[in-house]
Amino acid sequence: MRHCPSCGVALSGTGRFCAQCGAPVTPSVAAPTGAPAADLAPLRAARAQSNWPAVGVGLLALALTTAGVTFLVLRDDSGTQPVTLPTSVIDATLAPTVPTTAEPMSAAEQLAATRDADRPAVEALVGRWVPQLSAKREGTEADGIVYTAADVLALHSRLHAQFGTALFWSGDYVFTQGDLWISIVPTGYATPQDALAWCASAALGRDDCLAKLISHDPTITDTAQLQP
Numbered sequence: 001m002r003h004c005p006s007c008g009v010a011l012s013g014t015g016r017f018c019a020q021c022g023a024p025v026t027p028s029v030a031a032p033t034g035a036p037a038a039d040l041a042p043l044r045a046a047r048a049q050s051n052w053p054a055v056g057v058g059l060l061a062l063a064l065t066t067a068g069v070t071f072l073v074l075r076d077d078s079g080t081q082p083v084t085l086p087t088s089v090i091d092a093t094l095a096p097t098v099p100t101t102a103e104p105m106s107a108a109e110q111l112a113a114t115r116d117a118d119r120p121a122v123e124a125l126v127g128r129w130v131p132q133l134s135a136k137r138e139g140t141e142a143d144g145i146v147y148t149a150a151d152v153l154a155l156h157s158r159l160h161a162q163f164g165t166a167l168f169w170s171g172d173y174v175f176t177q178g179d180l181w182i183s184i185v186p187t188g189y190a191t192p193q194d195a196l197a198w199c200a201s202a203a204l205g206r207d208d209c210l211a212k213l214i215s216h217d218p219t220i221t222d223t224a225q226l227q228p
Contacts, residue, residue, distance in 0.1 A: 107149035111167070111181060114156070118166040121186045125214045128188025129195040132212035132224075133159050133204070135170070135180045156183045163202070174215045174223050184212060192225040199227060 003010055004018040105113065134155055140147040147155075159165040166186040171178035189195045192211035199209035206227040213223040 107153045111149060111153055111156075114153075114167045115169055115181075118168060118186075121166050122168045122184070122214065125184075125186060125188045126216060127214070129190070129192045129211050129213050130188055131185040131195050131198045131202075131204075132182060132210050133163065133165060133185065133208060134183040137177075137180050152181050156181065159183050174213075174218055174220060182212075184214075188214075196225065196227055 165183040170180040195211035
């Protein structure tokens with residue numbers, strides 16, 4: 001039942017004015033047929049259904065297919081479609097390719113690298129006599145050739161293969177000439193005679209093997225001894 005908002009008299013019908021005082025009133029709105037207005041449930045927006053897992057699987061499958069990888073889709077009874085791929089396949093497919101740009105070392109660089117690698121062994125011989133098998137620089141005229149860095153490297157490689165020699169730079173130790181590549185047998189002896197005995201046992205002559213004292217002490221002047 002409606003009442004006039006002005007005089008309070010009960011209203012009947014759906015008129016727009018009060019029959020008692022003539023004040024305007026809000027017309028009533030008829031409820032939809034079949035159910036009272038109070039029983040109408042408010043409308044709710046349909047909840048959006050998220051399907052992100054399926055989207056993620058689809059994107060992965062697209063990426064692998066583009067890369068030329070064949071994969072297997074397994075369907076279970078619940079209707080889901082898991083994708084099973086070995087980790088190694090995914091890693092190999094998605095990992096970036098690192099180009100190889102390293103260039104081969106020059107002969108001079110290889111000599112320096114060999115010296116650096118052999119330095120601990122040579123340092124352990126400081127104060128000892130060793131058999132010295134070669135002393136060469138670029139430009140040395142010997143053995144019918146003028147030595148280049150590649151020739152010095154080849155000679156040391158041959159001596160290393162035969163006698164296990166170590167390489168060092170003469171400027172790092174006491175030598176009369178500081179620009180020679182020296183190949184020695186890395187076995188220390190207490191006397192020069194013991195080092196020369198090794199030369200004789202290896203059947204190396206006077207021109208191919210001598211006794212050398214490995215030293216950093218410049219006050220020691222007698223650091224080499226030849227075979228008799």
